[in-house]
Amino acid sequence: MQNSTLVALDRSHLIHPVTSFRGHEQQGVAILQSARGAYLTDRHGHELLDAFSGLWCVNTGYGQDSIVRVAAEQMTRLPYATGYFSYGSEPAILLAAKLVALTPASLQHVYFTLGGSDAVDAAVRYITHYYNSLGQPFKKQFISLERGYHGSSSVGAGLTALSNFHLNFDLPLPNQHYIASPYPYRNPLGNDNAALIQGSVQALRDKVAQLGADNVAAFFCEPIQGSGGVIVPPVGWLKAMETACRELDILFVVDEVITGFGRTGPLFACEAENVQPDLMTMAKGLTAGYAPMGAVMMSDRLYNTIADGAAREAVVGHGQTYSAHPVSAAIGLEVLRLYHEGGLLANGMAQAPHFEQGLRELLAHPLVGDARSRGLLGALELVADKASKRRFEPSLKLSERIAAAAYRRGLVFRAFGDNILGFAPALSYTSGEFELLFSRLRKILDEVLEQPDVRSAL
Ligand code: PMP
Numbered sequence: 397m398q399n400s401t402l403v404a405l406d407r408s409h410l411i412h413p414v415t416s417f418r419g420h421e422q423q424g425v426a427i428l429q430s431a432r433g434a435y436l437t438d439r440h441g442h443e444l445l446d447a448f449s450g451l452w453c454v455n456t457g458y459g460q461d462s463i464v465r466v467a468a469e470q471m472t473r474l475p476y477a478t479g480y481f482s483y484g485s486e487p488a489i490l491l492a493a494k495l496v497a498l499t500p501a502s503l504q505h506v507y508f509t510l511g512g513s514d515a516v517d518a519a520v521r522y523i524t525h526y527y528n529s530l531g532q533p534f535k536k537q538f539i540s541l542e543r544g545y546h547g548s549s550s551v552g553a554g555l556t557a558l559s560n561f562h563l564n565f566d567l568p569l570p571n572q573h574y575i576a577s578p579y580p581y582r583n584p585l586g587n588d589n590a591a592l593i594q595g596s597v598q599a600l601r602d603k604v605a606q607l608g609a610d611n612v613a614a615f616f617c618e619p620i621q622g623s624g625g626v627i628v629p630p631v632g633w634l635k636a637m638e639t640a641c642r643e644l645d646i647l648f649v650v651d652e653v654i655t656g657f658g659r660t661g662p663l664f665a666c667e668a669e670n671v672q673p674d675l676m677t678m679a680k681g682l683t684a685g686y687a688p689m690g691a692v693m694m695s696d697r698l699y700n701t702i703a704d705g706a707a708r709e710a711v712v713g714h715g716q717t718y719s720a721h722p723v724s725a726a727i728g729l730e731v732l733r734l735y736h737e738g739g740l741l742a743n744g745m746a747q748a749p750h751f752e753q754g755l756r757e758l759l760a761h762p763l764v765g766d767a768r769s770r771g772l773l774g775a776l777e778l779v780a781d782k783a784s785k786r787r788f789e790p791s792l793k794l795s796e797r798i799a800a801a802a803y804r805r806g807l808v809f810r811a812f813g814d815n816i817l818g819f820a821p822a823l824s825y826t827s828g829e830f831e832l833l834f835s836r837l838r839k840i841l842d843e844v845l846e847q848p849d850v851r852s853a854l
Contacts (some may be wrong), residue, residue, distance in 0.1 A: 431458035434829050447809045449820045452654045453680035457824035463686050470726035479720045487725035503693040504674035508720040511677035512653035513547030515690040519675050521553045529705020537607045540616040543577040543624030569672040575599040578629035581753050581766040589630035597640045604644045614647035619665035622654035624815040626775030628768045647674040657681025658741045658823050660771035685732045689724035744823035754834040778815040807836040
């Protein structure tokens with residue numbers, strides 16, 4: 397079909413996620429046609445180096461033939477098996493057992509979802525059931541971080557603290573509350589990491605005290621805030637928040653949807669700080685985007701309380717047709733094999749210093765105020781004034797211009813609204829691909845800097 401026809405059909409009928417409807421009608425869709433390794437190709441044959449792994453998910457890179465083989469074999473043998481009525485499938489059971497072995501020891505039980513949003517939604521439902529089962533129905537308040545992202549289910553979008561997810565959606569809910577983001581670059585206390593960590597702990601204590609010590613169910617956080625602008629808290633922050641949750645007797649829920657599966661170095665960010673969450677959510681890198689799947693994992697304590705809280709014969713009424721889908725599970729097993737035996741985790745860790753150095757070198761660029769990363773998750777923050785960290789006026793539409801220049805020059809990354817550029821290259825990236833990423837990125841920044849209104853805004 398002609399490209400122009402597809403663009404017209406898209407404009408008329410297809411609603412895109414997290415997109416300005418009117419803006420998209422004007423701009424039109426960019427249709428991707430194929431992908432191999434780190435490269436995407438659009439319908440015009442234009443090749444793009446993907447420095448965002450799709451949407452921080454294709455951690456293995458594209459065109460991994462063994463994943464395709466495993467999926468085809470599973471589809472041929474058993475394309476679907478319900479998990480209802482105590483049925484199941486071999487890949488789902490093996491994947492659950494593998495995840496229990498690979499995640500912190502606190503996590504012993506897995507519920508599979510279709511992605512991250514429904515993993516967060518399931519976590520909230522299970523937590524609610526848990527406290528009711530425990531005879532503590534008053535523990536119903538939830539706390540998360542400003543700039544946090546926990547998906548866009550009806551309840552998760554309220555734990556998400558980004559204004560577009562609330563506007564006209566009647567969120568947050570009355571039981572959803574936020575504390576400040578642990579944002580080193582914009583820390584009012586300057587570069588003092590210990591003070592920043594202490595500030596977060598105190599903010600959580602204060603919020604719990606304000607809501608009533610007995611009323612708070614859980615604290616949700618990402619180890620590194622992704623969609624809020626790749627905000628990398630200091631090492632030790634996650635552990636400090638875990639400790640605070642224990643003191644305050646609230647559940648500690650870690651959302652590793654982005655940070656999981658080698659994105660920050662180890663398989664999970666929790667590993668690096670020896671954190672033992674009560675619940676953990678994951679998706680994206682679990683199947684590396686080759687099929688939809690997410691999961692919520694929970695401790696024995698939660699599982700057993702929920703199990704005993706339901707009357708013996710009563711079902712725990714949470715489920716989806718495609719929970720523990722056998723094809724996704726088979727893909728998940730192969731993806732985990734590629735991370736470990738396939739050497740992808742090791743390659744990601746070996747390449748991370750080049751990634752970090754490439755970002756750091758761009759700090760000398762007139763537009764760049766901050767460069768931050770952990771593992772292969774990173775960002776540049778562009779500012780109009782480096783000393784005051786003043787942001788560019790939104791009317792300049794700098795992020796949109798950068799995204800357009802990036803497309804022309806064959807590079808994909810995420811240009812967030814407040815001039816933060818996010819990067820999440822695949823764990824399969826080679827040194828040559830990092831060189832190409834940074835040479836293209838520099839040209840894109842130079843091109844935008846030469847535009848008179850941008851230069852005069854500095
Ligand atoms: N939690 C986090 C931390 C995420 O980054 C995302 C997605 N970007 C989600 C939840 C929601 O996942 P999904 O888009 O698969 O529903």
